[in-house]
Amino acid sequence: MSKIYVSIIIMVISFSCSRKQPELKLIDKQNFSRVIENKKVNLFTLKNKCGLTAQITNYGGRIVSLWIPDKNGNFDDIVLGYETLEPYLKPKGRYFGALIGRYANRIAKGRFTLNDSIYTLTVNNGANHLHGGKNGFHNVVWNANQLSDSELKLEYLSKDGDDGYPGNLNVTVIYKLTDTNELEINYTATTDKSTHVNLTNHSFFNLCGAGKGSINDHLLQINAAYYTPIDEEQIPTGKHKEVKNTAFDFTALKPIGKDIDANSQQLKFGSGYDHNYVLDGSGLRVAAKVIEPKSGRIMEVITDEPGLQFYGGNFLGGKNIGKGNLSYEYRTAFCLETQHFPDSPNQTSFPSTILNPDDEYNSTCIYKFTIK
Template sequence: MGKIYFYIIMALSFSCIGKESELKLIEEENFKRIIDNKQVNLFTLKNKNGLTAQITNYGGRIVSLWVPDKHGDFDDIVLGYESIEQYLQPKGRYFGALIGRYANRIAKGRFTLYDSIYTLTINNGDNHLHGGQKGFHNVVWSANKLSDKELKLEYLSTDGEEGYPGNLNVTVIYKLNDDNELEINYTATTDRPTHINLSQHSFFNLFGAGKGSINSHLLQINAAYFTPIDEELIPTGQIEEVKSTPFDFTNIKPMGKDIDADNQQLKFGSGYDHNFVLEGSGLRVAAKVFEPNSGRVMEVITNEPGLQFYGGNFLDERNVGKENLTYGYRTAFCLETQHFPNGPNETSFPSTLLDPDDEYHSTCIYKFSIK
């Protein structure tokens, strides 16, 4: 079995440093707590240009990400909370978290591997979502801040955890460089065959977190096909063209332009919550988002076969986040590079199998600039 690769890098390129003094960073003390006999902390990474990310080892979550606009003013563009206590509440959802062992859904929480049937935790209707009840998003990762720009996280997912086979050793390194890239590198090994599909679940708003609807954001996705879903948001196994449907983002358009179309797929997802089949192979541009008022541009670059576009359909007014801002309905979007949902049960989908002789490597690129 060959190596499985998944790449995430967040890259930023700006003509000016901007007004760093406006950054309202979260107090690291707000995250100091012992959970499951492990120390939780908040770590701040910063490069010479002022790009700043705050990351907690509770779920490996990106808590804040400060990016300048066309006037040089910084805003925090990811949803999150100001204390660890808020992340421990059900409303904490998956904001900014590392997702594993398997990002997205697995139908009925079951798969067969080498003639053995594995039953996973059911946590989304009758299905398994984002690795289970705790997954990787609600565990404490071992953390080592290697420098002002680099944080190393490690986690051992033991055999049988959430129903998955094998002891899976995972390392994730967040690294800021002076080219304004937040680079997220994953590696993993297993002692038994297992399935793996890691991702990063930041919720973005290029206006700034909690500062309005994302429906006016302009989106382009490099995909001529998508994987349709059923009423439980599980792929049907089919691959359909986006042409002449609301899922056609091959030319840039507002995220909300076709959101109210009479379309069964939009009804199933309560909006966009679908996997797109990316064009090409190797490292290439998967998507581009432009917010005209701020001038912020975000490109998604990956070598993954799929991209999940989620339009914040299940956010509601009960979500009150940083600076007491409300994270309401469709006030954030996610663009998650990935293998396809329910991949272990669809032999026609790209394989997510990891064998003991293989090593999993993973990266993606969220690249920010100003227009």
């Protein structure tokens, strides 16, 4: 049996449970009550004993809201999203908080060769394939079972040929809020035919609160000496480039916006930061850290994945009106998506994303926050 890469992301919330539990402005579950292709869509609320609260819909497996405290004990919802289902059904809202699969990020020209067979995928990003295609995991209704007040189980069968991928892929995702203030995401998947799998979650974060200003003053550290440069279509060139003495150097904490206007062809290709970092080391280790100085909120990302996609909200432009009737303006959110590298099926020098029938894909992701 060959070895399958296991992903673990950790970002934890640590705060006292002794304070009075907050009254949160939660979304009415009826706003998500609908039937799509004979499957019931719902909104599920998970809570732990300390007041940590997440709302998740089985449409796309999305984290719709995530409430955490600041240094003064005030709770804010720190992920972008909507108060009703309908905006998620439209192209401009399609990835907020969603589970991404079968393949996170881009595959060049929407094609790859596997076991001497050529597979042609749907293209939905210019000439390329992005985030699983038109019927990616963000765009389907998952079978849902709330196991407890703090745990939700989602299941989906991606059939052989979906968006061009080979194999019947059975996927299970479990969201769980622990009483140590962690939001865990556990993935498993099996296939009956060799295929490519690269799963992640696409939450957009603002540690001040969703829709509450620019993220350019957030301090970011990424433990990576190299990143993978892209071409004008945001496809990796196949090379690793050193971050030292470039705008891409986040090896020490610095404001996200410090070098955003640097004269860099790579920043032009990405319209800002939208690049995969080659994480230092191997096994479970800290990949990134974000500090929001005013609120005192700190987010760490711990993973055993080889890569981390840092996206700086370059394509937000105020047209997305989100929760609380707030507009999501340019660069008011960031994504840190642990992953295998973009276009790995076509890059033999990149870590493999092949899942074979005798293997099981296992991935654990925990979001961990602390307060300064």
